[in-house]
Structure formats: C-alpha cells, structure tokens
Amino acid sequence: NSPATTPPTSCANAPTTVSNAPNVNISKAFSPTPIASGGTSTLTITLANTQAGAVALTGLAFTDTFPAGMTVASTPAGAQCGGSVTATNGNPGSVSLSGGSLAAGATCQIQVSVTAP
Numbered sequence: 001n002s003p004a005t006t007p008p009t010s011c012a013n014a015p016t017t018v019s020n021a022p023n024v025n026i027s028k029a030f031s032p033t034p035i036a037s038g039g040t041s042t043l044t045i046t047l048a049n050t051q052a053g054a055v056a057l058t059g060l061a062f063t064d065t066f067p068a069g070m071t072v073a074s075t076p077a078g079a080q081c082g083g084s085v086t087a088t089n090g091n092p093g094s095v096s097l098s099g100g101s102l103a104a105g106a107t108c109q110i111q112v113s114v115t116a117p
Helices: none
Strands: 017-018 027-033 042-048 057-064 084-088 094-102 107-115
Touching: 042 057, 042 094, 084 107, 094 107
Parallel strands: none
Antiparallel strands: 017 057, 027 042, 042 107, 057 094, 084 094
16 A cells, blocks of 8 residues: 555645745745655745845744644755754744845745655
8 A cells, every 4th residue: 555645734724924024925835745644845935025125134034833743854954045944843843944134036945854744
C-alpha cells in the first residue's frame, strides 16, 4: 500500500501573523502538493513590497503556524530579506522571521522543509 496522498486539511488556512508590514503582500505554498502522510515538502512564504507607492521597509516580522501535526524536517536557510529565520516544532509548530527588510518594489522568500503528519 502506498501512503495517503491527501494534504493536511488546513494547509491553505493555517494562520500567518504579520507585524510591522504595511502594504506587504504575503503568500505561501507547499511543493510538492499534495503531501503524502510522512512525506516532506518545502513551504515557501513570499513577501512582496510591490504595491503602488511602496517604500523601503525594515523591522519586518511574521509568524506562520503550521497545520496540526506538521513538523520541521530541516533547519530553514536564511531569508532573502535578511533578519533571523527560526522554525520550531510544537503543538503547533511554526516558522518566524524577525528583523527583515524589503526594498520598495522587491520580493523575498523564506523556505522551510516540513514533514506532513
């Protein structure tokens, strides 16, 4: 039997809290998707400072809470927008950025490898 290939039920709806980020668009995606039970996927969170009238931003911070049962598979690389990236397992686990900066018109990505429950 092969493992189930349905993604965790709340992938698209897990909350992301952003602070000090006026006019920043944030999106996230898993690849591959769906994620098999026990399978590994890369979670990519993209911050975009591309709205009309955008100005350079500093002190960016966010926390993205993982769907129930999802865990960190490996330590995340640093963010393209500087700052400190941390990922923690717990109930629930999460990935966070603090102290990031983003030029006007720029985007950056934060990636973390995760394992589905």
